[in-house]
Structures are given as C-alpha cells and as structure tokens.
Amino acid sequence: MIGSRIGNYKILEELGRGGMGVVYKAVDTGLDRFVAIKILADQLTAKPELLERFRTEAKAQARLNHTNIATLHSFEQAGGRWMIVMEYLEGVTFEQMIERRGPIPWQEAIPLFKQALMGLGFAHRMGVIHRDIKPSNIFVCRTGYVKVMDFGVAKVAGARQVTRAGTRMGTVLYMSPEQVESQPVDARSDIYSLGITLYQFVSGHVPFESDSDYQVMNDHVKTPPPPPTRFYPHIPAQIVGAVLHSLSKNPRERFQNCEEFGKALDAHEAIEKKRGTIGDPRAAAPSVPVAQPPRPAPPPVAPPQPPRVVAPPPPPPPRPVPQYVPPPVPQPPAQRPVQSLAVSQPPQRTLPQQPAPPQSVYMPQMQRPGTPHPTYPQGFATPQQQYAPAVPVQQSKNSASYMLTYAILGGIGLTIIIFLICLLAGAFSD
Numbered sequence: 001m002i003g004s005r006i007g008n009y010k011i012l013e014e015l016g017r018g019g020m021g022v023v024y025k026a027v028d029t030g031l032d033r034f035v036a037i038k039i040l041a042d043q044l045t046a047k048p049e050l051l052e053r054f055r056t057e058a059k060a061q062a063r064l065n066h067t068n069i070a071t072l073h074s075f076e077q078a079g080g081r082w083m084i085v086m087e088y089l090e091g092v093t094f095e096q097m098i099e100r101r102g103p104i105p106w107q108e109a110i111p112l113f114k115q116a117l118m119g120l121g122f123a124h125r126m127g128v129i130h131r132d133i134k135p136s137n138i139f140v141c142r143t144g145y146v147k148v149m150d151f152g153v154a155k156v157a158g159a160r161q162v163t164r165a166g167t168r169m170g171t172v173l174y175m176s177p178e179q180v181e182s183q184p185v186d187a188r189s190d191i192y193s194l195g196i197t198l199y200q201f202v203s204g205h206v207p208f209e210s211d212s213d214y215q216v217m218n219d220h221v222k223t224p225p226p227p228p229t230r231f232y233p234h235i236p237a238q239i240v241g242a243v244l245h246s247l248s249k250n251p252r253e254r255f256q257n258c259e260e261f262g263k264a265l266d267a268h269e270a271i272e273k274k275r276g277t278i279g280d281p282r283a284a285a286p287s288v289p290v291a292q293p294p295r296p297a298p299p300p301v302a303p304p305q306p307p308r309v310v311a312p313p314p315p316p317p318p319r320p321v322p323q324y325v326p327p328p329v330p331q332p333p334a335q336r337p338v339q340s341l342a343v344s345q346p347p348q349r350t351l352p353q354q355p356a357p358p359q360s361v362y363m364p365q366m367q368r369p370g371t372p373h374p375t376y377p378q379g380f381a382t383p384q385q386q387y388a389p390a391v392p393v394q395q396s397k398n399s400a401s402y403m404l405t406y407a408i409l410g411g412i413g414l415t416i417i418i419f420l421i422c423l424l425a426g427a428f429s430d
Ligand SMILES: Nc1ncnc2c1ncn2[C@@H]1O[C@H](COP(=O)(O)OP(=O)(O)O)[C@@H](O)[C@H]1O
Pocket: 015, 016, 017, 018, 019, 020, 021, 022, 023, 036, 038, 070, 086, 087, 088, 089, 090, 093, 136, 137, 149, 150, 170
C-alpha cells in the first residue's frame, strides 16, 4: 500500500488503525498538500444503504468549519475502495498523551479539554452529534490547537465496527448509558463520553474497566463511577465534581450542553485564582486515605539581637530575671491540620499568577529526566516545583514582628539593668 497511488493521492505512510479501517498519510498530488486518508473496511461499505448513510454523515461533518474540528475534505471512491479524506494533523491524540505520560496534570489538561468542548459545542449547535467521543478522536496539534475528529462515522458503522486483531473495540469504554441501551441519543450522550475522556485524561484511568465488554456496559448503566481521585489524588474537588456530574446516568442530570460543562471548569479556575493557590492539590477530594507526608518544619526564627551599648558597665550580681515567653504564634489557616483531608498533601504554596503559555509554543512531548517540563515553558512551575516547600508569606510577617518585640523588650531590660547599676553604684559611693 505504501508508495501506491489511489486516485489523486499518493500513500506515504500508515498513521494508525481503528475500528473502521486503516488511516494513511498521503499527499494530494493535485493540490500538493498532505492529507489523512481513512480507507474503510470492505464490510462497512458493502451494502448500498450503509454507504448512503456514510455519505450523509460525511456531508454533515463537511459543514463543520471550526478551529477545533478536523476538516473533512471528501468522501470518495477510488481503486474500488471507499475512503474518507481529511485534514492531516501533526501531533498526538489524547490517547497517545495518556499512554506516554499517564495522568495529565489538570493545569495542562483542562485548557486542552476546553478546546475540545468548543469544537463539540459548535457541532451540537449545528445539529451534529459525534457519538464516538474518546481520547483517540481528540487530537492535540503541534500548533497547540485541539481538534475533534471522526464525527458521526460511528453512528453509521454502529455494531458493524471491525475489531482490531488482538485489541478490544474500545468504544464501549466511552459509551453513554443511553447508547448501551440503544435509546435515542442527543448531545448529552457526547457529554457523558466527554466526561469519561476527561476522567481518563486527568487520572490515567477510565471509571469502568473490565475484560468483559458486557460488564463495562452494565457498569455504564448501573454502577456509580468511583471518583477519579481514586486513581490519581491531585485533582481539585471542583474538577472531580464536574467530571462526576457529566457522568450522571440520567441525561437530564448531566450538563445539558458543552457550554455548561466549560463553565463548570471555568468556575474551578476562578476559585483557584481567588484562593491564590493555583497548582495546590489540597482542594482534591480524597477518596482513599493515603499516608500524610510530614509537614515541613517552620524556618527557625532568628534570635533577637540586643541593642548595641557603648562601653557597657560591669554586670551586676546575678539576679533572677523573668524569662520572656513569646506569645503563642498565630498559625496561618493553611498550616492547620485539616482533618477531612486524608489524602497525601504536598505543602501549600502561594504562587504568583502566571500567564498561560501561548498556544503557539505548545508542543506536546514526553518529558525526559533533566529537561524542562514541556508544557510549562513560560514560567509555569512543574508540579514538583509547585509542590516544593516554601515559606508562607504570613510566616515571614510573624518573624518580623518577633524581631521588633524582642528588640523593644531587650531595650527595656537593658535600661532597667543600667538603672539598677546606677542605684548600686550610688549606694556604694555613699
Ligand atoms: N487526520 C488525521 N491526522 C493524523 N493522524 C490521524 C488522523 N486521523 C486518524 N489518525 C491516526 O490514526 C489512528 C487511527 O484512527 P481511527 O481509525 O479513527 O481509529 P481510532 O479513532 O479508533 O483510534 C488515530 O489514533 C490517529 O493516531
């Protein structure tokens, strides 16, 4: 296949294999541009009525002209094979990101996910339901743009999807309860599949995993999903809440559209900004108790320096001097042990708010040891840096007030001592 020509297209390399066929990178020799060609498996196009439905779906997708949707160029037949010709994308899918890096830090995952919400929200407003939302159908381009792919194709393929040899069909992991029960679906079915996608993006796991497709489908309908913090604890409570809301079994209880989903995630960002704790995983809703790491000891307070006295008189005979006992140190709220948080908590740090990295420089890639984190190039701290111990602002203010108190008390004490010496000296001279 590689190197061969199909119509105007010269096949260059295989990009991947999915449930409906093989995807190739090709060059459109007429227009001199790269394209991705999905050659549909023969059994999917054998029946004329199926072919007609594919064409209808392709027409619907071709109308979707949006930054966050992969452009469909054509649906055509060449060399006896039916194929979908689409925009060639360079980058990685959400699925590949998760495979390579595990859970994606929410600070990075949420902005990418929100782009997918924008693409899908546009499609819904245009009356197109995706029906096969999953991490492998969401692409993060080198340019930083996120693109949703493969609209509507699953609707036509339905149960006829071809299982890849040795792999599971995959789609059942992201199916909505109404899809499992073969009920009519609307945009809210995509919301559910998006919820599973976000769940996996931030935790590295899907909520329902089993070797049995039947079990997974049953779980979609009946089993409440465990919170994603079971798999990865550092997910803020608001994000956990949004994910679980999108996974409500009853479509009426989910977000009703992508905008609502996006607003819930925006609200989370606003809360974090107000708290001034962006990057602080304390807000994560714990599900499984994890041992608390020891809290860092507060930095030592510098001992008070006595005021300098020129030519001090000889010290008087030792007298019992009352010891200064400092008042109890008011602890900043974040330092108090939080009983309800049973999850492993790195120390809190108040971070200055950083501008988001410009999308144009975003380049998803694997992080190698010793190299800067690829997605925090503009002064964003890596999670390790963000969670490193730091001196809270409140504490350094306390240190300053101690110094002042010690200085004043020291001065008073010294004055009393000098006064006593003078008294004694006067008494002896008499
Ligand atoms: N337009 C595209 N540009 C670049 N790569 C693509 C494109 N479409 C699909 N791919 C690659 O081909 C793989 C298989 O795609 P697909 O047949 O849709 O199966 P699935 O979505 O089930 O993984 C994808 O995971 C992706 O890596």
